[in-house]
Amino acid sequence: MAVKSRYMTALLVSGSLILSACSDKDTSVEENQPAEQEVQKGKYEQLVDKKNAGLELEKLELSSFAEEVNATFHAPEYKEFSANGQIEIIGTVEKHADLKGEYVWIKVRSVGEGPTGNQVEYYTPMKDGEFKENISFFNGEGEYKVTVQLPDTERENYYYDTASFTVHNVNSESTYDISLTPFGHEAGLQFDVESGYLKENELFSFGGKASALSDKETIMLQLKKDSDIWKHMVTIENGQFSTDIPLFYGKGMYQLEVLVPDGEREDYYQLASTLYIDNASERVMQPLEYYSAYKERGVTLESPQFGGDETEGTYSVKGKIDPEAEFGPETTHIYVSTKKGGDEALDVIPVENYEFDGSFYLRFGPGEYEVTLSVPEIKEENSDFFRYYGFAKFQVTASAEDKRDLLPSRGVQSVAPEIIKLAEELTAGKDSDRDKAKAVYEYVAKNVSYDVQKYRNNEFKWDDSALKTLDSMTGVCQDYAYLAIAILRASGVEARYVEGRAGSPWPGNHAWVEAKLDGEWVEMDPTWGSGYINRDDKFVAAYNEDYFDPNPEEFQKTHTRTGVRY
Known part of the structure; x- marks a missing residue:
């Protein structure tokens, strides 16, 4: 039976989360660790042997489609067996040139539900008809159903079942592999994290490589928690990307989707990978609101990263302008509008060498301010007024007293x-x-x-x-x-x-x-x-x-x- 490919599914690179803490060195503990690990490993291997002894280890059966394309599996060997946390899937497709796709689609479904759900999918590249994938069991000990599918020989984005098997994982440790969709593979994505399941506190520093994307191209990040969603664009520079992601919506599990440009459709993105982040912080923050001028005028706002900050009477912003963006060289300053109730002020921060880094006053006394950052309209004709276009908006709460008529302001450098x-x-x-x-x-x-x-x-x-x-x-x-x-x-x-x-x-x-x-x-x-x-x-x-x-x-x-x- 044909199964239509879902290219907007998750895919990630294998690894596990490592936690460490600093302490006085205890050599006796370090010396004992390898021995303890071996004991633990031996314990699980014994459980595998015991579990397999109680199973009828029947040979893995392949589908009629596998026979049609001359597909063979070198691993696994059986259609139901036990494992210690991880298995290898290795195979060969003799008639791989006939396939309408270059990836093997592997679906791993846990019988039990875990913190990230009950299914992980892998798209494994084939090279000269050969494929190999290491599969970790993301929900720890329990039963897993694994299905391996190959591309159709006639229709693109259609897959056929090739083999299915059941694995009884005896290891209690949960390891969530990073997997990539075909779009992620083709973009050359590699992440700086080693696991697809991460534990963070309030802020997640995320980066990596996108070796097949050009400089100035962008990847899209979609952060989701329950019904809340936040989108953010990150620019590729020298084949790499890096950004800090605030975990806005408080404590709990987040899903981070990484999307890359669709090479065939302009301003369209395809899912490349999905990560899961468990946030320990109770703090709730406000996402920044971005406008079209942010992308059109080549702005990158480095600070702030979220709204809702508390400060005394001043606040700072920092960022840069892409010199190749429209009016990039002509953008010599940005405007900062601060509004509290019916009061509003306008400040100017200069742009030097395509970077801006400056502060402004929250002059109207204690309370919440709405702050809008704008780029100026670039025009040739003279005028006695200035028009500007907002590119980002956020809120700040100030505690300083109202000194609106004594503080410096735009055009009034009273502290010079x-x-x-x-x-x-x-x-x-x-x-x-x-x-x-x-x-x-x-x-x-x-x-x-x-x-x-x-x-x-x-x-x-x-x-x-x-x-x-x-x-x-x-x-x-x-x-x-x-x-x-x-x-x-x-x-x-x-x-x-x-x-x-x-x-x-x-x-x-x-x-x-x-x-x-x-x-x-x-x-x-x-x-x-x-x-x-x-x-x-x-x-x-x-x-x-x-x-x-x-x-x-x-x-x-x-x-x-x-x-x-x-």
């Missing part, structure tokens, strides 16, 4: 040495926050000239900032605000960046400053306090104090506040 030095000079001898704020307003309004060209041509850059303004001493409203806020915060005065519209009769986008003076928020617009643009479209410096703590009613006639930006 240059800013601190300037703040100390401007506020020397001034005791009140109001006097400090007035000195900052006056300095910025008198010393920064308005950049008409930048405004008219939309020459805005992602790295516009207080430091950039301090260096050039020119800019538009955002740059005046950046510098004033940075100096105020460096002076210990709470300050924030206000967005809105200003002007008459046709208001345009505008930014100014609010500073907290004597417990009250006070408006200040150093841009409008610096001068004006004449009819020749030239900036005329004309310092005035009208826009330091202006009359609110008068200020609202020309300025409409839309919100605060962090």
Whole structure:
């Protein structure tokens, strides 16, 4: 009877889990170990002999299909027998050239149920018609049914029964072989672990080789526990792969499926192997959420590996950009959006040599934050706004107090040495926050000239900032605000960046400053306090104090506040 091949089944490379611990060396124990192992082995061999003595050791029978393709088995010899933990299956197919496949399909089924189920499958390559496979008994002592199938001679992916036999395993030790599907064999997979059944605690470090896959190709990992599933892509580099896999869903048994690219269908993956992981940790973590930009823009996020971390007031991210990905060389920074309730902040982390590694503030006080990492839109035309595309999202819980208006922020480098030095000079001898704020307003309004060209041509850059303004001493409203806020915060005065519209009769986008003076928020617009643009479209410096703590009613006639930006 024909049996259709299930290529999406597990396959793994033989070995067993070895546990060790450090202790003071005891040579007497080491000397006794080989002797004890021999005694144990001898015990099981005696059990095999005793069990076989009670069985009728009938010769293995082959199917009519085996006769059709001239298949012979050198091992095993009998259709029911006993074994000590492992057996060999060895055979030859004389008419192997007629077969529509290159693998022998071996199914091993345990009569009893174990932690990983009751069946393991092997796809054993044939070489010049010869095949050999070592089979371990994954559920320890007990009865196992083994079926060996060969490919059909007419239809691909169909297999015929060739031989079936029963094995009574007397060894109580469970050994779970690593097996590979045909797709796993063809990808040249080899894993760094020695067993298909592993005991881990919270994190599984997984790696290996994929010698037949090209660099930049990816393998897919699917981690499953009960109804939960997590998918992750790992890139091949120099024929190897490596990643850490968080065991997100707490204590218990996990199934890890390893899938490799289907050579005939783009963006399609086939099962290559299945591993089982027994997690001892009770901790439940949050999987990261990835978006299409992650793959499209060649991002690899190295840290964090999971969401739900707890921290005080800062958090770090680390990763790299594939230089061969679309816009890889042009991706000079990533954006970090942090959101808590209705509050949201945007930070920038530079990309240098295609790598990013930086931290950001969780500025809105204790609680849970939603963090989104994004790559910028790459465009040629100038614009006064920036668009960016999220590639990953996760949650972080912070415990630090709310210092949103004192901490450095995007464009506001209030802890930079240059800013601190300037703040100390401007506020020397001034005791009140109001006097400090007035000195900052006056300095910025008198010393920064308005950049008409930048405004008219939309020459805005992602790295516009207080430091950039301090260096050039020119800019538009955002740059005046950046510098004033940075100096105020460096002076210990709470300050924030206000967005809105200003002007008459046709208001345009505008930014100014609010500073907290004597417990009250006070408006200040150093841009409008610096001068004006004449009819020749030239900036005329004309310092005035009208826009330091202006009359609110008068200020609202020309300025409409839309919100605060962090």
